[in-house]
Amino acid sequence: MDYEAIIGLEVHAQLLTRSKIFCGCSTAFGAEPNTQTCPVCTGQPGSLPVLNVKAVEFAMKMALACHCTISSFCLFARKNYFYPDLPKGYQISQYEYPLAKDGHLEIPVDGGLKRIEIIRIHMEEDAGKLVHEGAFESSTWSLVDFNRTGVPLIEIVSGPDMRTPEEAGMYLRSLRDILRYLEICDGDMEKGSFRCDANISVRPKGQRDFGTRTELKNMNSFRHVEKALEFEMRRQMALLESGEEIVQETRLWDEDQGRTLSMRGKEEAHDYRYFPDPDLVPLEVSEAWVEDMRGTLPELPAEKRKRFVDQYGIPEYDAGILTASRSLADYYEECVRLSGEAKMVSNWIMGDLLRELKKDDQEIEECPVAPRHLASMLRMIKDGIISGKIAKTVFETMYRTGGDPEKIVKEKGLVQLTDVEEIQRVIRGVLEENAKLVEDYRKGKEQVLGFFVGQVMKATRGKANPKLVNELLRKSLSNG
Ligand SMILES: [Zn+2]
Numbered sequence: 001m002d003y004e005a006i007i008g009l010e011v012h013a014q015l016l017t018r019s020k021i022f023c024g025c026s027t028a029f030g031a032e033p034n035t036q037t038c039p040v041c042t043g044q045p046g047s048l049p050v051l052n053v054k055a056v057e058f059a060m061k062m063a064l065a066c067h068c069t070i071s072s073f074c075l076f077a078r079k080n081y082f083y084p085d086l087p088k089g090y091q092i093s094q095y096e097y098p099l100a101k102d103g104h105l106e107i108p109v110d111g112g113l114k115r116i117e118i119i120r121i122h123m124e125e126d127a128g129k130l131v132h133e134g135a136f137e138s139s140t141w142s143l144v145d146f147n148r149t150g151v152p153l154i155e156i157v158s159g160p161d162m163r164t165p166e167e168a169g170m171y172l173r174s175l176r177d178i179l180r181y182l183e184i185c186d187g188d189m190e191k192g193s194f195r196c197d198a199n200i201s202v203r204p205k206g207q208r209d210f211g212t213r214t215e216l217k218n219m220n221s222f223r224h225v226e227k228a229l230e231f232e233m234r235r236q237m238a239l240l241e242s243g244e245e246i247v248q249e250t251r252l253w254d255e256d257q258g259r260t261l262s263m264r265g266k267e268e269a270h271d272y273r274y275f276p277d278p279d280l281v282p283l284e285v286s287e288a289w290v291e292d293m294r295g296t297l298p299e300l301p302a303e304k305r306k307r308f309v310d311q312y313g314i315p316e317y318d319a320g321i322l323t324a325s326r327s328l329a330d331y332y333e334e335c336v337r338l339s340g341e342a343k344m345v346s347n348w349i350m351g352d353l354l355r356e357l358k359k360d361d362q363e364i365e366e367c368p369v370a371p372r373h374l375a376s377m378l379r380m381i382k383d384g385i386i387s388g389k390i391a392k393t394v395f396e397t398m399y400r401t402g403g404d405p406e407k408i409v410k411e412k413g414l415v416q417l418t419d420v421e422e423i424q425r426v427i428r429g430v431l432e433e434n435a436k437l438v439e440d441y442r443k444g445k446e447q448v449l450g451f452f453v454g455q456v457m458k459a460t461r462g463k464a465n466p467k468l469v470n471e472l473l474r475k476s477l478s479n480g
Pocket of ligand 1: 036040
């Protein structure tokens with residue numbers, strides 16, 4: 001039987017405010033444990049939370065970027081449960097009255113765009129962090145760090161609209177790109193500032209009802225999310241095939257074993273005894289405030305992608321890669337402005353530049369090649385001063401030293417050889433040494449031309465203009 005997966009994602013994004021959501025404690029990452037705490041975020045009796053307006057504005061930005069409707073009235077609610085990293089015994093979250101609802105995102109799928117519904121975006125506080133001694137299974141004690149307690153989060157809940165693990169990965173990357181464009185979350189999955197839980201069920205293709213779903217946790221990278229969903233999809237399909245039942249539960253992704261493991265039965269909303277937090281007044285959001293926030297939105301990835309295709313005439317694929325971050329898009333546009341070569345710039349960035357950065361595990365912000373240097377190298381290729389092949393060498397040197405390509409070319413004597421007599425002299429030498437092949441060529445074995453070109457390029461250490469070499473070779477061979 002043919003099955004399909006039904007996938008919905010719940011994403012938690014840590015907001016980059018300087019202080020926590022209900023107190024003035026710093027949110028800076030990496031401080032000594034329990035040094036960024038106060039009576040409010042450690043839940044001392046009598047302390048009162050006060051809402052951080054910056055956190056609300058950041059959440060509004062994301063909601064607007066995802067085409068959500070922002071509620072004029074929302075409430076904070078207590079989500080009650082016990083865990084050692086939750087000092088109050090409840091988490092302040094939003095339940096019946098979230099900040100925003102009914103949005104959507106469009107993700108690129110199969111050359112087209114697919115719409116993923118966003119059911120809601122609500123605000124909440126993060127819990128603390130447990131540090132287990134040794135391995136989790138054999139650990140005999142744990143430490144708790146409350147520095148993270150009360151750091152603002154938004155939870156973004158998608159509709160059950162994704163049908164493959166790849167679509168889920170694409171949706172996650174799109175969300176992460178938007179958060180980064182807005183500069184409200186660093187989107188770092190490994191550091192835990194961007195986290196994802198996934199709901200997945202499978203059903204025979206054509207069936208309307210959803211199957212029993214499981215919830216997956218503990219996936220710390222985009223790759224893990226896709227792998228976990230892939231595994232879970234196959235596991236559920238195998239169960240259905242053998243006539244067994246799927247248990248509704250929460251499962252953990254175990255990266256080492258490459259499989260999901262049962263963790264606990266799925267809790268329902270009523271298990272948390274949600275109720276409005278009596279310590280916080282309702283949050284009222286005026287239309288004027290929403291419009292103010294809308295005015296602060298930058299050009300977002302989808303718009304930028306479309307503009308790059310229209311304005312620069314580059315393929316959709318290129319535009320997708322070049323707009324993955326605002327800085328990369330800015331870098332691209334600056335290079336095009338300076339060189340006028342939209343497609344050539346795109347090729348160099350997507351090829352050599354991103355490859356080098358990836359090798360060094362660096363971001364475009366740390367790129368040692370200045371846009372004006374890349375642009376001036378491209379001009380030299382266009383003017384025939386260096387060949388495309390030599391440009392590779394020049395680029396490598398530029399990347400290593402951050403140097404000016406014109407100086408590099410001069411110092412290393414890399415100027416392209418375009419002197420006809422000089423090239424003809426080399427050609428004569430090559431043809432004399434390979435008299436047998438010359439004869440073959442003249443008998444009609446034209447493929448040896450490539451060999452001759454290679455020999456001439458070698459003799460000139462790659463500096464001869466290849467087009468010229470081709471031309472002159474053909475002439476010499478037919479004159480013989
Ligand atoms: Zn605090």
